[in-house]
Amino acid sequence: MPYHKNKQQAFQAAQQGYAQAIDANEKRVESIEQPHYGRELAHLTEEVQEAYQxxxxxxxxxxxxxxxxxxxxxxxxxxxxxxxxxxS
Structure with a gap:
């Protein structure tokens, strides 16, 4: 049973990481041509890296x-x- 729980937890963590990356991308898209675009792009890149992991x-x-x-x-x-x- 612990194996199944770990499998589910790993999937949920990946799902959450993916959702956070999608949210970060939406914020990046909204900030195109805004002064804080670079910050949003950096945040997105970080979220995508974490999601990949x-x-x-x-x-x-x-x-x-x-x-x-x-x-x-x-x-x-x-x-x-x-x-x-x-x-770019």
């Missing part, structure tokens, strides 16, 4: 369903970072 940890113990969701989280985050690369 949490997702990687969760992938190690994920169930099949969780694994596919975690992979989707990774793809979404990669898309956000690719969009930023295009902007």
């Amino acid at each position: 949490q997702i990687d940890k969760a992938l190690e113990v994920a169930s099949e369903h969780q694994y596919s969701q975690l992979k989707q989280f990774q793809q979404d985050l990669q898309s956000i970072m690719a969009e930023i690369d295009k902007e």
